[in-house]
Amino acid sequence: MALIVQKYGGTSVGSPERIRNVAARLLATQAEGHRVVAVVSAMGGVTNRLIELASEVTAGAKTTEREMDVLLATGEQTSIALTAMAINSLGGSACSLTGAQAGISTDGVHTKARIANITPEKIHELLDGGQIVVVAGFQGTTTDGSITTLGRGGSDLTAIALAGALKADLCQIFTDVDGVYTCDPRVVKDAKKIEEISYDELLEMASSGSKVMQSRSVEFAKKFGVVFEVRSSLNNNPGTLVKEENMSMEAVVIRGVSLERDQAKITISGVSDVPGVAAKIFQRISDANIVVDMIVQNVSRTGIADISFTLTKAELGKAKEVLEPLVSQFGGSAKLDAEDGIAKLSVVGIGMRSHSGVASQMFQALAEAGINILMISTSEIKTAVIIAEDRIDQAANVVHRAFGLSGATA
């Protein structure tokens, strides 16, 4: 008898019929002899409607974050009640718990609280009584009893944190995709579902645009060693198991290829290579809350430096605005060039640590296809390049093929 935590997102509980479907799945899991804890999100669309209501009530003025949490928490509370009722109406025995009732304590940072502690006694007690326990995702409580929410991807985090605290045998994240793929199947037709992937690989895939889950939840799972499976709530296919890396994983050099569109690049060239130049640039960027991805710096033999970095296209205008006055201050030949219409392609795999030649193999494949590389960045388990956005689909296909991901089962 295993203890299994199953998380269902907003699409999976998006209508009364789907909630009944989730209830039936939970009952089927219990019928296999397991202890079952469900974590559910708000019904699809509900959170957005609540945010809209808040905006109307405050006539567009800033909403109070503490009250926003009280408001948004109703979304998941509705889902747990309905899911528990559905289970009971199908002949099962279920009990709902809000975040507070489930013993999920957080810090007091409203709308993006961090889980501080979980005291799962109530859940164990209900499980001991043969119940399916339905816990509200995305929410918790401060020590002085205020309701908090965990921010984006919060329900995944609830599921993983609960699985850790309950010492669950498995945590299943049900979503609308079948699992993690070697590449986006809309781009690479013969992309394969990955059976097992390490936390680090999934993190690198996520940061490169394969947004199956928020990095935060994966990091939490890694920190506490929670094994979880990403799978679809629309069918019974096995999903992708995410766990600590092991020997067999290293045998596969490249786990997958991920791509990120709508990137932009800023190059500041002709600045003197003296200490503090980069600091000044990125201080401004950070003050403007702009997220930068790749950073590359070259220094020529004459002591003149070029600094390039990438960011999303949406933030390009803002970045130019804050940097142009600075570049003027640098004086001399310093100038700023901005470019969009570019994209990022990454190959990810812990196996590349022990295999040389991954980068050159990737560059070779791109060169053969006549695709020009604008920037390169590497980490221990990732090699990423920036190329023209209109070549990204072709690039993904040739690289995917070059590493043999299309052929064998991943």
Added chain:
Amino acid sequence: MALIVQKYGGTSVGSPERIRNVAARLLATQAEGHRVVAVVSAMGGVTNRLIELASEVTAGAKTTEREMDVLLATGEQTSIALTAMAINSLGGSACSLTGAQAGISTDGVHTKARIANITPEKIHELLDGGQIVVVAGFQGTTTDGSITTLGRGGSDLTAIALAGALKADLCQIFTDVDGVYTCDPRVVKDAKKIEEISYDELLEMASSGSKVMQSRSVEFAKKFGVVFEVRSSLNNNPGTLVKEENMSMEAVVIRGVSLERDQAKITISGVSDVPGVAAKIFQRISDANIVVDMIVQNVSRTGIADISFTLTKAELGKAKEVLEPLVSQFGGSAKLDAEDGIAKLSVVGIGMRSHSGVASQMFQALAEAGINILMISTSEIKTAVIIAEDRIDQAANVVHRAFGLSGATA
């Protein structure tokens, strides 16, 4: 500086605009130098939509009462968050509290819990900090942390119970009527708003069809001596103050006239007047969950009894069904007659205790109008008659006039 509890019902918080209106009222009250606690209901229509959702999720099967409470409690939780946000957006300082957070403990009878205890420390603490405290009506928590709801009229009850526990100077129940009237203004055009009324009078008015508030809340207020005012959230008119009776109240013989339509009457005649007959009849009625209003019994000189009672027209069919087999068992000349198309008219006033002739004055007024009386029932502060339903408007007007309610300010 007074402590004032204000309760706003579902219509008063029925839209973002109305919530802003409520927020402005609360701020105005605070600006007069008072400490303010608001109790709010779910936005109009929300509770019904949640009930519908529950019914869809359970495909019409019985819903779990514990989970129904978790579900319905989201309605008021939404309202408190929005109201607190609206206050803050208007430059005020407000904090919301769910029933549990406000310290409202109840028994464990889900969907119709009774308040067991209130520990208002958190509310006092927030008031000390200059905040307007917005509490969710209709809900509480059991000692083991389950969410409960208080049933119909629960938000009024929350307001009155909080006012009692906080030793508030005043509790204002904002609703969509201006207060309690000497008669329904739709029936008696010159009905007057009553300035002050005793708990008992309001209870008798309520039980006679003037449903300003649930009897339960009035009884609670009476038990704990909570003075409250019923007034409109749509204007600034003073409402009706409900309090313990006093000398000046007794000077007015009749406080008001109330009427109840859609009544029905069953008469069981020709039964032997032996002990236990009435008990048998009303046991069956009670087993069928039928609520009976007036009961009248007459015994003729030959020892044959007639028993009549009234009930709502809607329950007449069910009552006949459970009683007809019993009447057959009585045998002899026993027979059952059922009649609908009747209505009840009551005059209410604590003053009638010390004034004789109220009943005869009422009967005289009806006789002069040619209205026949089918049944009569009296209590210490009420005289009620059953008449034909098609004469009820006329009867209300003649009785209202006979007691001088139309002339002077009530």
